[in-house]
Amino acid sequence: MKAALSRVEAFMTGSTNRRRPGIFYAAPAFGLSLLFLWFWINRPHEQPVFYPPPRPVNAPEQEVVKEDWDFVRDARNLLMTDARCDEAFPELYKEINRAVEVRKGDHVTSKELDKIMKVPGYMRVMIYDQQLYILDVAEVAINLREQATLHAIHRALITSPEPLPNIEFVFMSDDIAAGTPEAKWAYSRQSNETANWLMPDFGYWSWPEPKIGSYLEVQMKATAMDAKLSWKKKTNKLLWRGASMELLVREQLVNASRGHEWADVKIFSWEEEGAKDSNSEILTMDQHCAYKYVAHTEGVSYSARLQNLQNCNSVIVSHKLRWLQHHHHLMVSSGPNQNFVEVDADFGNLAETMEGLLARDEESERIARNSVRVFKEHYLTPAAETCYWRKLVRGYASVSFEPEFFDSKGAWRGLPVESYVLERKLTWKPH
Numbered sequence: 001m002k003a004a005l006s007r008v009e010a011f012m013t014g015s016t017n018r019r020r021p022g023i024f025y026a027a028p029a030f031g032l033s034l035l036f037l038w039f040w041i042n043r044p045h046e047q048p049v050f051y052p053p054p055r056p057v058n059a060p061e062q063e064v065v066k067e068d069w070d071f072v073r074d075a076r077n078l079l080m081t082d083a084r085c086d087e088a089f090p091e092l093y094k095e096i097n098r099a100v101e102v103r104k105g106d107h108v109t110s111k112e113l114d115k116i117m118k119v120p121g122y123m124r125v126m127i128y129d130q131q132l133y134i135l136d137v138a139e140v141a142i143n144l145r146e147q148a149t150l151h152a153i154h155r156a157l158i159t160s161p162e163p164l165p166n167i168e169f170v171f172m173s174d175d176i177a178a179g180t181p182e183a184k185w186a187y188s189r190q191s192n193e194t195a196n197w198l199m200p201d202f203g204y205w206s207w208p209e210p211k212i213g214s215y216l217e218v219q220m221k222a223t224a225m226d227a228k229l230s231w232k233k234k235t236n237k238l239l240w241r242g243a244s245m246e247l248l249v250r251e252q253l254v255n256a257s258r259g260h261e262w263a264d265v266k267i268f269s270w271e272e273e274g275a276k277d278s279n280s281e282i283l284t285m286d287q288h289c290a291y292k293y294v295a296h297t298e299g300v301s302y303s304a305r306l307q308n309l310q311n312c313n314s315v316i317v318s319h320k321l322r323w324l325q326h327h328h329h330l331m332v333s334s335g336p337n338q339n340f341v342e343v344d345a346d347f348g349n350l351a352e353t354m355e356g357l358l359a360r361d362e363e364s365e366r367i368a369r370n371s372v373r374v375f376k377e378h379y380l381t382p383a384a385e386t387c388y389w390r391k392l393v394r395g396y397a398s399v400s401f402e403p404e405f406f407d408s409k410g411a412w413r414g415l416p417v418e419s420y421v422l423e424r425k426l427t428w429k430p431h
């Protein structure tokens with residue numbers, strides 16, 4: 001014991017006459033340090049913490065969902081469970097799955113939402129315990145679109161038979177919601193705008209300004225028109241009415257159809273036509289159904305006219321679209337399931353396409369029938385819209401943060417939607 005102590009003393013004081021035992025201890029200590037350093041460098045690196053945890057790498061193979069859909073029985077059923085939504089609309093959720101995939105390794109944060117500019121049409125909202133709260137809103141709204149979208153989300157929440165996760169998100173009600181990389185909910189996107197989450201268009205609630213009306217109204221009136229007019233009795237022409245808005249593609253449509261007997265294509269101005277007592281150039285949505293062929297063009301970005309035309313038993317003739325909506329992947333331009341006709345982006349081959357269609361009337365009838373079956377009688381029903389909203393909430397929740405209900409001072413962060421849709425502002429004096 002004494003000998004050992006004196007050895008340590010000698011080592012500590014650097015005594016030179018006992019050099020050997022000093023090296024005897026120092027060498028293994030140095031070796032151990034090297035070993036420790038090696039383990040430190042090679043330690044597993046910290047993983048980012050996700051909420052909720054990422055899916056297991058070897059996810060069980062997905063069960064094949066059997067389609068179970070009956071238009072008459074199910075069209076207005078807003079009470080479907082998540083499992084029923086899968087059975088009823090197996091092909092509806094492609095855009096949601098795509099957006100989830102984009103953010104799987106890089107979840108949406110509250111700070112990210114803070115960075116989104118409050119441009120016209122901006123609205124920040126929260127879903128908490130299946131209730132909708134408005135957190136922030138831009139000074140300028142885009143017509144009544146944000147109101148329509150709030151009502152639509154609210155309806156999907158309060159009819160959900162199962163609880164939905166808490167989320168916070170920003171939605172944009174302008175035609176274009178792009179340019180920056182933050183996650184935003186929008187009505188449309190270009191294929192390269194992968195940060196956008198597509199939500200159903202405002203028109204699925206109602207589009208009152210041009211008197212197109214509620215979506216169910218559009219569907220009921222189109223059905224009534226088609227019940228009156230069989231395919232054979234429809235006008236054998238291509239119809240289009242719209243404002244030019246100085247858009248190139250609309251001018252191209254007018255030029256490509258000029259002088260052709262099969263064309264009934266006219267540009268009008270809302271100001272001039274609206275001022276007349278009887279504005280014969282403005283056609284209601286159901287009057288479009290009286291034609292065998294209806295043309296579709298994009299507007300400032302997408303055009304909300306499409307989902308209305310898809311309720312007619314008519315052939316939609318559209319140029320190649322640049323802007324996508326939540327249901328566009330269901331549009332098929334060839335083969336036995338063809339449900340619309342696609343022409344060049346500049347309508348360059350419109351004349352030859354129309355001549356081909358007119359020569360094969362039975363095939364046109366089949367395309368129109370496919371469109372009704374896929375859209376009006378299935379994927380564009382109120383039941384489908386409600387299922388889509390709830391899937392969107394679940395999908396977004398799987399790759400984003402969970403919101404705080406209270407702010408740092410303990411106050412409520414949001415105004416319940418029930419009051420907001422009445423006052424249409426976040427603050428007011430009690431009266």
Ligand SMILES: *[C@@H]1O[C@H](CO)[C@@H](O)[C@H](O)[C@H]1NC(C)=O
Pocket residue numbers: 178179190192193194
């Ligand atoms: C997508 O492409 C369009 C034109 O092709 C371009 O103007 C736009 O900036 C692009 N957006 C993104 C997010 O890359």
Ligand SMILES: *[C@@H]1O[C@H](CO)[C@@H](O)[C@H](O)[C@H]1NC(C)=O
Pocket residue numbers: 248251252255
């Ligand atoms: C459409 O036709 C008019 C009249 O012929 C012409 O002035 C105009 O340049 C054409 N527009 C396009 C986009 O081709």
